[in-house]
Amino acid sequence: MAKYDFKKIEKKWQKEWEKLGIGKAVDFSKKKKWYSLIEFPYPSGQGLHTGHIRSLTAMDIVSRKRRMEGYNVLYPIGWDAFGLPTENYAIKTGVDPRVATKKNTETFRKQLKSLGFSFDWSREVNTTDPKYYKWTQWLFLQFFKKGLAYKAEIDINWCPNDKIGLANEEVIAGHCERCGAEVEKRKKAQWMLKITAYADKLLKGLEHVDYLDEIKAQQMNWIGRSEGAELEFRISNSALRMKVFTTRPDTLFGATYMVLAPEHELVEKLKDKISNFKEVESYVKAARKETEEERTAENKEKTGVELKGVTAVNPANGKEIPVWIADYVLAEYGTGAIMAVPAHDVRDFAFAKKFNLPVVRVVSGGMPGELWEGKGSLMNSGKFDGMDSEQAKAEITRFVGGKKTVNYHLRDWVFSRQRYWGEPIPIIHCETCGYVPVPDKDLPVVLPPVKNYQPRDDGESPLASVASFVNVRCPKCMGKAKRETDTMPNWAGSSWYFLRYADPKNAKEFASMKKLKYWMPIDWYNGGMEHVTLHLLYSRFWNIFLHDQGLVPTSEPYRKRTAQGMILGEGGVKMSKSRGNVVNPDTIVEAYGADVARVYEMFMGPFDRAIAWDAKGIEGVKRFLWRTWDIAHEKEIGKARNEKLERLLAATVKKVGGDIEKMAFHTAISSMMVFINATSDEAAVPAGVWSDFLKILAPFAPHLADELWHLLKNKKSVHFESWPAYDPELLKEEAVEVVVQVNGKRRGSVMVPHDAEEEAVKGAAMKLETVSAALGSAKIKKVVYVKGRIINLVV
């Protein structure tokens, strides 16, 4: 028997497929299009990891199945190559990031090819290629031209270790997402993208797409929409007003004091009235110094200072109430000021307890004297007493002349980085003309070579030290001007790469509308759970914006989004270099071959769940594929019919096809194992049955399937075959086993024709000794019969 020399076989087919152009997507083909997308990898120095294989194999299976179903499939690949690890490597070693990136992408390319993924390699993109980032810059300018990119002096999250400003999104509990250092606050002029202008569209768009529930929930959580009202409070003996946002206007009568954020502008404006201004000032200073973490720490003791001499008027009942400043009120959210209703809000309750402020209960519910945040009917609320709190929200808002508003937790996106390895922001600062976009003809603004990649100690990008880069003429007035030296965050290139795949070589546009119309939207996008808030939100934002500008054909870029679970090290801990438990894909491919690696990763467990690597488990998959090889070589594969295998095959085809769509790859594989186990018991396999089996195996183990396909004297690749159909008649067993229950307890079973009627089954069931024993002399009250399944005799 021929030896299963997987190394030779896999090499052979990979070459052959490249020649045949198996992964090639054809623009404007008459076939129906299908666009599968995976998150393009960051080409790190460590090479491919097992997690990549899980995601890429899954979409490779889907893509290969779609091709067999007659679709014109686009399954592209590229490199998200800007980013800190490469830059830090450059800082440490002096190696040009371009050189490191080139080397790393070569390694990745080789590794991906060794796994037999059916990418369209002719559409490869690389975010660090000037031909690519020219368009990232151009797209940024579209935001700028619409007023959605602006520069603002803001408090940034500064990582003192990486010397980089971080987006809120990149700060995890007050620490840098990358290095873990504690983040400080710093004032800095930064480029911002106005994603908040799209909060509603980002939310609404979720209604029409097919994302996993948890993914939608995370997006909604991050946007954080909350409906409420804006109410105005008069300040006594003053023309000044205080606006507050509240989700509970129904509790207005219970507002017993006000709180401003320490940074609130009214604090300065009221300076003359505040008798304890010194105290107030020092509190404000201290609050400003606090890091975000200190300020928002869980269970933090409430602190605050009363603005003595200032009172506000509750518009509902005309009562004068004190005004405080406290850091539990955030300047950036709502109006930066609140009405405090201690009886019905935890934070206000804690604050009132600490500073001995009055608590007035205005909604019934809960225990007297305790906090009640639920609904109820109003009390102590004048003419609104007895009204339901839901209704009172609108009525009281109207009564005091407030207006309904909506607030979002989402903040604008800090788009500046003071780092080297990113796309230069294509803006020129001119003293007379202000911020001037670099004209299209001068794009791309190419990242200049530098001697030192280290960000400067003043916090500016290393580009600020390159005089020839910085000093330019203003494109408008031709006067002296300076180039922006900030670069874009590494989310930029990945916010639109999926559009470029439709038209990757276009030198005139980021992608032509004609091609985008053919390929978009993406039919299925799979990637990591770690990217379902930020990357997903950012790229949806870009796409929705571009749609509004008439530059892309669909508003939502992704019709369907799924996420795979992480692959953990043996024993269920995270894989990491320090633990020494990292599984290198190359070793697996070397020892077992690409097909075993692919099938094993799909078989490990439910696709969306985190799962531990198991060196023993891979042996089981190896046995399965090797046994498949043995059957192909040992069994008689011919004309003789075999009803049992024909029926089993029909069931297997159905199961595997359905499971791929559900991403239940592990059960798809287990059903193929069942088929192979059954085949082992037979002396001969009908050729048609075996051919169909190879076709459904092909997306999972493409090399082995093609090899065995050719063993059957087929000339063309199995990957050009059609996905097999099955005869539904074959799924119906002639005789089925119907379980007989008495009072819901299993008492035996009877073999009956699959379409047997109740009377016949009941008759057969009553003849069983176990059944008559269980029945005894009792009378049958009711019979429940589910055809082909079960009969339940109720006594």
Added chain:
RNA sequence: GCCCCCGUGGCGGAACUGGGAUACGCGCAGCACUUAGGAUGCUGUCUCGCAAGAGUUAGAGGUUCAAAUCCUCUCGGGGGCACCA
């Protein structure tokens, strides 16, 4: 605190729409084959019981002829958000 996902043998897990709980794989045990094997093949493998039988899907209750599946509560694990008014 809020939101989402989840809890089934020694382990990973399966069970379509409420219809035979434990498919498939790992591990383990026995047997066979082999110069040899951490190879291969066969058989067995939820618990109690010699058996007939009974019990069992984190726990408690409920709906139903019938519940791993639906509902309520409790406990436990994972993830996201969080002084967001």
